[in-house]
Amino acid sequence: MNHGHHQHGIDPTVSFFDLWNPWQLLLTLVIAGLYLYFIGKGRQRFERVTPVKTHHVFLFGLGLFTYYMAAGSPLNHYGHHYLFSAHMLQQSLLYFVVPPLLIVGMPKYMLEAFFKVKWAKKMLETNMLISIFAFNLMFSMYHLPIVFNTVMQSELLMSLSHLILFLAAFQMWWPIISPLPEVQHLTELRRMAYIICGAVLLTPACALIIFADSIVYETYVGVPEVFWWLPSMDDQQLGGVLMKLVQEVAFGSSLAFIFFRWFRKDNPKDAVDLYQPAMEAPQGVKE
Numbered sequence: 001m002n003h004g005h006h007q008h009g010i011d012p013t014v015s016f017f018d019l020w021n022p023w024q025l026l027l028t029l030v031i032a033g034l035y036l037y038f039i040g041k042g043r044q045r046f047e048r049v050t051p052v053k054t055h056h057v058f059l060f061g062l063g064l065f066t067y068y069m070a071a072g073s074p075l076n077h078y079g080h081h082y083l084f085s086a087h088m089l090q091q092s093l094l095y096f097v098v099p100p101l102l103i104v105g106m107p108k109y110m111l112e113a114f115f116k117v118k119w120a121k122k123m124l125e126t127n128m129l130i131s132i133f134a135f136n137l138m139f140s141m142y143h144l145p146i147v148f149n150t151v152m153q154s155e156l157l158m159s160l161s162h163l164i165l166f167l168a169a170f171q172m173w174w175p176i177i178s179p180l181p182e183v184q185h186l187t188e189l190r191r192m193a194y195i196i197c198g199a200v201l202l203t204p205a206c207a208l209i210i211f212a213d214s215i216v217y218e219t220y221v222g223v224p225e226v227f228w229w230l231p232s233m234d235d236q237q238l239g240g241v242l243m244k245l246v247q248e249v250a251f252g253s254s255l256a257f258i259f260f261r262w263f264r265k266d267n268p269k270d271a272v273d274l275y276q277p278a279m280e281a282p283q284g285v286k287e
Contacts, residue, residue: 024072060105092246209240
């Protein structure tokens, strides 16, 4: 990728579609359409339909919106060509914000149907620790300079690695927040330990980026500065900080989410019914 000839400012030939990817928009709209169909008219296709609450729809919609903002907005273009911090923000949103929002935004009957698909069941039943190590290992390897620079030079490699990481992130989030009884055998305490483990595992990759004393990735050497107040070194450090920050917020929110659910189970009388609808059990069934 040759960046040299735009040293003084951003490439003027960038089109509207480079900045706002129509394919990603189409994908987002198709998924939104399917979701609306399956919570509406298409509901009779499922067994044991549970009520769909307003917050399900809101969270799923927020997940899709976040996905498009990360993968189809100027954040993607600038992250790929100019700003490491934009790229890291994109990655953080895709792996730490989108999967939990989509999982919590799906009504139980939809998740159950998804869980019946053979490959999905296999993927989602993977041991919790294997899932978290696999994701963190792949995410850390992706940020090794030799891997990162190679991936960033090929549109195909980049799409492929993002897809693999996204699926691995989904697999990592599933045991943490899934409301299905298949996953309920995990105690709240184990889930909380698992989250803390995830936060610790990602720290070395962030630290290497934040505390490096030169530009780690060739992709961003000599690119034009988008903002005068954000030179390349600061941009790189900001990228590392953003990655850690988004991840901490995501894991922190899920810790709170699990803690409240745990509290509610032990003190059903006192608990504020904050998360009940997303995690409801069928009538008469004790979770």
